[in-house]
Amino acid sequence: MSEKLHIAQNLEDALLFRKENDCIVMAGSSDLMVSAYQGYGALPKFDKPVLLIRNLEELIGVRRNSDGTVEIGACTTSRQIVESPDTPWVLKQAAGRMGAVALRNSATIGGNIANASPKGDTPGPLYLLDAVVNVMSLDGGRRSIPIRDFIIKFRTIDLKNDEIITSVTIPVSDKDMTYWFYHKIGTRAANAISKLTLCACAKVSWGEVKDFRIAATASGPVTNRSRDVENIAIGLKFDELAAKASEISGAFDKVISPRAMPEFRREATRRMIEFFIDKVSKNSYKKFYN
Numbered sequence: 236m237s238e239k240l241h242i243a244q245n246l247e248d249a250l251l252f253r254k255e256n257d258c259i260v261m262a263g264s265s266d267l268m269v270s271a272y273q274g275y276g277a278l279p280k281f282d283k284p285v286l287l288i289r290n291l292e293e294l295i296g297v298r299r300n301s302d303g304t305v306e307i308g309a310c311t312t313s314r315q316i317v318e319s320p321d322t323p324w325v326l327k328q329a330a331g332r333m334g335a336v337a338l339r340n341s342a343t344i345g346g347n348i349a350n351a352s353p354k355g356d357t358p359g360p361l362y363l364l365d366a367v368v369n370v371m372s373l374d375g376g377r378r379s380i381p382i383r384d385f386i387i388k389f390r391t392i393d394l395k396n397d398e399i400i401t402s403v404t405i406p407v408s409d410k411d412m413t414y415w416f417y418h419k420i421g422t423r424a425a426n427a428i429s430k431l432t433l434c435a436c437a438k439v440s441w442g443e444v445k446d447f448r449i450a451a452t453a454s455g456p457v458t459n460r461s462r463d464v465e466n467i468a469i470g471l472k473f474d475e476l477a478a479k480a481s482e483i484s485g486a487f488d489k490v491i492s493p494r495a496m497p498e499f500r501r502e503a504t505r506r507m508i509e510f511f512i513d514k515v516s517k518n519s520y521k522k523f524y525n
């Protein structure tokens with residue numbers, strides 16, 4: 236067992252340490268310190284050296300790229316994500332509902348993705364927006380992987396031993412869609428891990444659905460999204476969309492695989508989808524959240 240802690244001075248230093256050591260990458264530490272907790276008064280226990288990256292300026296911030304995409308550094312906290320004018324609305328909803336204030340000051344988006352929990356708050360919007368996870372290793376090794384491929388399965392990500400998540404790139408902006416929906420069901424307003432979250436968006440032009448997306452978290456081992464289901468809605472007029480609401484929610488029901496409380500999760504997911512479709516087809520609001 237090693238007691239070693241390396242506080243990275245810059246990204247190159249972090250990547251060098253990562254290359255030379257089988258280590259644990261630590262960002263905000265909100266997941267890691269809980270899993271390493273040994274009881275009151277005892278030091279947390281890590282079975283590998285720890286590489287602390289939370290203060291690396293290169294990995295912090297939300298910026299709009301010249302091609303219109305938004306890039307969020309891996310060590311950007313939930314609070315910073317909420318406060319940035321460039322953060323897509325639906326991701327702001329998720330980041331603003333994570334934990335409580337203290338947690339949102341430390342929890343990072345990179346940590347939330349790497350944790351690969353089906354109940355994590357940011358993966359839902361990131362799946363919805365076709366986000367790409369950017370990773371780097373020493374000597375300029377870079378990969379960009381769609382989040383749906385990066386999160387391989389429950390608690391498993393496509394990250395090599397010498398790599399660090401550096402940022403996430405989001406190609407879809409608020410203006411690309413006409414309607415947005417975000418609803419997180421939890422037991423409390425704060426410190427509530429999602430029991431079920433649905434986010435959705437639709438682009439409608441001249442009364443016809445041009446794009447339609449649904450992503451659900453806490454409804455299976457990973458976030459659920461299905462282009463096949465979404466394609467049912469694409470190309471429909473408002474009245475046709477309303478008529479297909481139960482077909483669409485029924486098709487999505489086949490995609491999700493909730494283990495705990497499946498009846499509740501299936502029924503609530505169906506209702507949220509049908510609620511969203513009802514509002515879109517009546518053109519009654521542009522953004523809905525709870």
Ligand SMILES: Cc1cc2nc3c(=O)[nH]c(=O)nc-3n(C[C@H](O)[C@H](O)[C@H](O)COP(=O)(O)OP(=O)(O)OC[C@H]3O[C@@H](n4cnc5c(N)ncnc54)[C@H](O)[C@@H]3O)c2cc1C
Binds near residue numbers: 356357400
């Ligand atoms: C009280 C409490 C409430 C919580 N509430 C919520 C909630 O409401 N919603 C929610 O989604 N989560 C919640 N969490 C979980 C946690 O806060 C989040 O998952 C958070 O985003 C993790 O980020 P972090 O920076 O703290 O990660 P860390 O704890 O530092 O790391 C988590 C994992 O990610 C890896 N990692 C981190 N950064 C990188 C990187 N750049 N490259 C490669 N690997 C990396 C680490 O090695 C580790 O495996 C809660 C946790 C606590 C303790």
